[in-house]
Amino acid sequence: MTISRQVFEFARIILPELFSLGVELFERHKGDAAAAAREITRIRDHGKKLRDVDAANRAELDELEKK
Amino acid sequence: MRLICVLLAFTAYTSSAVVLTACGASAEMRTRTALETLAQVVDPAYEAAMAGCTAQEAVVMERARAGALSPGEARAQLDAIMGPCLQVSAAFERIRKLHDQAAILVETGQLAQAEQALGELRKAWALLGGVNP
Numbered sequence: 001m002t003i004s005r006q007v008f009e010f011a012r013i014i015l016p017e018l019f020s021l022g023v024e025l026f027e028r029h030k031g032d033a034a035a036a037a038r039e040i041t042r043i044r045d046h047g048k049k050l051r052d053v054d055a056a057n058r059a060e061l062d063e064l065e066k067k
Numbered sequence: 068m069r070l071i072c073v074l075l076a077f078t079a080y081t082s083s084a085v086v087l088t089a090c091g092a093s094a095e096m097r098t099r100t101a102l103e104t105l106a107q108v109v110d111p112a113y114e115a116a117m118a119g120c121t122a123q124e125a126v127v128m129e130r131a132r133a134g135a136l137s138p139g140e141a142r143a144q145l146d147a148i149m150g151p152c153l154q155v156s157a158a159f160e161r162i163r164k165l166h167d168q169a170a171i172l173v174e175t176g177q178l179a180q181a182e183q184a185l186g187e188l189r190k191a192w193a194l195l196g197g198v199n200p
Contacts, residue, residue: 040099040170041106043163046117047156053121054149057128058142064131065138 098173098181105199106166109192113159120152155195162191 124145131141165188172181189199 040102040173041110042170043106043110043113043159043166045160045163046110046113047153047160050117050120050152050156054124054145057124057145060128061131061138061141061145 094178094182095173095176098169098178098185101185102166102169102173105188105192109159109162109166109197112197113163116155116159117152120148120155123148158191158195162188162195165191 127136127141127144127148130136131138136144165184169181169184169188172178172184193199
């Protein structure tokens with residue numbers, strides 16, 4: 001097999017691989033953009049609401065005590 | 068021959084890059100999905116637990132307003148309610164912080180650390196009696 005034939009055979013193999021790599025990188029970039037746009041759902045601080053309600057209740061009890 | 072060796076090396080490099088890229092994307096998606104699923108389970112559980120505590124306090128306050136309890140007695144009852152509620156809240160807060168930490172790690176592409184935080188998060192959730200999805 002001549003060198004030129006070897007190069008041709010190699011190119012025949014590598015060109016589809018390079019095309020796949022290009023597609024993969026494009027998909028990856030698209031995925032990154034979509035992931036950046038979609039923030040992971042956060043767990044809310046429900047404890048703060050309870051602490052606020054408790055503080056308000058205790059303030060009301062102070063007021064009741066004063067009367 | 069030299070050209071063929073160079074081309075072979077390039078092929079090996081591009082193939083490994085494709086494999087690594089695909090694996091990285093898959094791990095990110097897996098961690099992201101696990102965090103989303105946990106948030107959807109933990110958030111309502113936290114809300115329900117705290118709502119239960121608020122409702123118990125509301126009952127005490129109604130009795131205090133009606134004069135059935137003195138302010139001192141009502142305060143003591145609020146303390147008795149808040150003690151365990153604050154412990155539960157602290158456990159949920161730990162989970163919330165681990166979740167936030169893991170989410171930031173995923174957003175910044177630090178997947179190994181994110182998966183570690185996710186493991187801690189699963190343990191904390193199981194300790195609280197939660198079933199890991």
